[in-house]
Amino acid sequence: MKILVAVKRVVDFNVRIQVKADGSGVASDGVKMSMNPFDEIAVEEALRLKEAGKAEEVIAITIGPKASQEQLRTALAMGADRAIHVETDEDIQPLTAARILNAIIDKEEPKIVMLGKQAIDDDNNQTAQMLAALANWPQATFASQLEVDGDVANVTREVDAGLETIAVDLPAVISADLRLNEPRYVKLPDIMKAKRKPIDTFTLADLGVEAAASVKVLKTSAPATRQAGIKVETVDELVVALKERGLF
Amino acid sequence: MTKVLIIAEHDGKHINGSTARAVTCAQGLSAESVEIAVFAAEGTALAEQAATLSGVTKVLLIENPANEHALAAVLAPQIEVLASEYSHVLAPSTTFGKDLTPRIAAHLGVPQISDIMRVESPRIFDRPIYAGNAIVTVEAPAGIVVATVRTASFSEAETTGSATIEKREVNIELPSHTRFVKLETSGGGDRPDLQAATKVVSGGRGVGSKDNFNVIYSLADKLGAAVGASRAAVDAGFIPNDHQVGQTGKIIAPELYMAFGISGAIQHLAGIKDAGTIVAINKDPDAPIFEVADFGLVGDLFEIIPELEKALA
């Protein structure tokens, strides 16, 4: 069984992003970029399935500019067997990403496609679900636990009401939530080995994928900031203040 | 012509408050009609509740044993059938809506807009990115607008309406590849729902243990508040995941949010930006939570909570 894992290059989660003054986006020049943390969890889960003998091959895929090969190298260093880079300098929105991944599904015929539940840049939380729709596969989103048993995956999902468990027939799309696992630290020898692992590169045209109509970003602005309030010295003071607002 | 279809979220007994918030968002679209679709095994009572939401013109009830649990793979194809009559399909941006809506959009071949926080025009919306650290104004392309509604940005619609209820049959073959197994709720007892509550008492890593969380529950009960938590508290097993507030947890907008032993990481703050009044209790005077708190009190939560309770008694 093959597992395909999609990873995205995003601004590192530690970076305090800044909205550009002209409203044209957020400053990203020279800013530290990393693999989307949810995707890292997805890669880790795929590798654990392989290490548990439930999968033979883990293929990492990314869609993005040349530099996103860095994130593929990270996935390869973590232990993915090979990688696919769909190279494009365009802004790829979820529906197009799903189309691309669907085209790769046709090529690779994986049993599981793992993705992070959302990318921390656009916070869309869509690609996995859209891919499942296009492929006509089951989806198990926001996974916090995954058990693969033959042709069925039992997935525990973090939902607003608690923990929901569903069973999905494979092949399926699974999106990872934060508590699914803790990704490993990459070992230095594996960084070196990753260099020798193959990365196949395609363009959208190679895959016969046409970009979907996209949502147009008209402007980017900084959020309204909350005014810092006051520090009170005592509990009594706090209680009085809250009572004044009718909250206590 | 703007015709909106909202997919109702419910637990089989109650229409979730987030649905009422999506209705408020829909009202901002100057819509000709706002309809709610209720998918359920048996949904008459649910449909009746939905019909009371002000501004709703019609409730569609689609009953089918397969609709007992909200499985995206089962619901999406049914919604695809209905969607052609509408200009907008909306769902709340809860785990229910986030799971389902993209699947609908992909079936329809249109992009989806996540987390609408402001409506500028029927096709132009504001939405947060980077955990709310930037806001983009986006325009949907031609075709049906499929979107989720950031519930914290809209209040619940009132319940003075009386829309008509219409039963619909959707006769298509539904997939059986996805099966509900179980739902474990943390059984908050009578405590209010985190997303609907007007008051929330929240604990972080500073609370220290599962047992210690009892002080949080106790204060919450005295205040009639829901209980929230930081990711660190959930990760440490102090409290179940459905209490997590933040970028990857729940985004909430209570009138009062009290944070105990929470440092205020940006991912956590993303969940409470719309709270009315934020109170922070932390023993570290430099904790970033104080930068957003309306009232900050530096001190040990274990000393402060009993004093607060005394003041309430």
Next chain:
Amino acid sequence: MPEYKAPQRDMMFVLNDIINVSELAELPGFEDATPDIVQGVVDEAAKIIENTIAPLNETGDREGCRFDNGMVTAPAGFKEAYQLYSESGWTGLDKSIDFGGQGLPYTLATAVSDMLCAGNDAFSLYPGLTNGACEALMEHGSQELQDTYLEKLTTGEWTGTMCLTEPQAGSDLSQVRTRAIDQNDGTYLIEGTKIFITGGEHDFVDNIIHLVLARLPDAPAGVKGISMFVVPKFMVDSDGNPGARNPVVCASIEEKMGIHGSSTCVMSFENATGYLIGNANEGLRYMFTMMNLARLMVGLQGLGVAERATQGAIEYAKERKQATAINGGETIIHHPDVRRMLMTMKALTEGCRMVAYDTAKHYDISKAHPDESVRKTANDRVELMTPICKAFATDVGCEVASLGVLVLGGAGYIRESGMEQYIRDAKIFCIYEGTNTIQALDLVGRKMKMNLPQTFIKEMINDLAAESGNDELGFIVEPMQAALNLLDKTTQWLTAAALEDPQNPAATAVEYLTMYSLVTHGHFWIKAARAALAKQDDDFYKGKLATARFFTNKILPRIYGLAPVIMAGSESVMTAEEDWL
């Protein structure tokens, strides 16, 4: 304690824009060191250091090492962090592939050490001293010794020490008394006491390999009679596993000012079995093999502590509100004097990074370049820069750590702020691996005799000529012209004055090293300014340019205080008789 975040953008700036690290991949043997590997190494090392090693800096300081009946327990978490670090392959980064290393350039190891030292200086010593032991064995050990020890030291499964110091032999190793008796079976019995031995005993690993300076009975007196031996804590059996306990024991550990997480041991060699490295009586030369790298490493410790103090101070200054500043700013970062301190910290720290990485690159060239004359030139540069990297960067460590405390005011003096630890940690870097005095004496003595400082002054002057006429760089080029002329003049004075009276250079060496270092920093700030000008619109590059300007106006002029001091020679230093003091 301020959280440590690896300054990756700064590091990549130095690697890419200052030293052009991509050239290393063109050297035979370093083909793997391509830009993606460089990035990957920095990224992944940063993760493990930030998340697992840096958080132990403060707890390690508070808890310290514990001694009990010959056993030493490192602070909680050190063992696990060390195991994760070594099992992840980081200890073998630049070591030979033949022994399980990755064979990557030393420059990359330097970038990783930069982070490791900043993250946790005390921790960094355990792998750091192992490096020295590896290097000495690699260069001078027999095949058999290499086969027995190198792989385990490379993978970090075992650690190494350097046992030089004895109660009567510190800076002056000619006084070493530890004895070695030839057993005529290929082994020697080692007897004596070594003090201040870093990592001499600890609980991380199965075996500790001591490299020991000792004297054979018939050896000539002084440094010409010192030999080097390998003494394992546990004898290694034929399968390469630790066997019988060798009688080399930790008699006690020191209570000390800082680096509490690092064990500093009195080691007693009680007729322990040792193996001779290389030839008898050539131990001092071999020692310098490990010493040179160790000195560069200590320089990185100085850089590391400076980086961490700078991060902590900037973070605090952006938050602390105290009196509205003249410019209306609310936080103390707006007060000109706080800004002066922070800019000083930033400029000195970043300057040390540039010099350290550039020296590392020359080290790689000196090892791997196919052309012998290029190797020789590069080696000369390393020789020249070793005392500068060691002494100046560690002086900077102390200066910056001290400023860091001041920026925080009273809070800085309080333990909880974490800042006072940096002062306590930083001082030792000026002392071990040859005090900064010894470094300065090396610069004005041996290095000056080899004409190395003079040659590099010429090189800097030539480089500068290429920039004259570049108006945008004028702000730094012109002051640097004057600075180089003064340095040249001072150097000539010193050479002449040394012939007159050897006390002249001895009394002014430290000031000369400082002056030389400051001008060297200027040389690199020109490069930084040039690189930043090409890309200026971004805040990062604007900051670089502003720092270059600050350095030029506010730090470089220190040399105008130093030059006359140097040229005043030793006379007033030595006039007072011993009894008058």
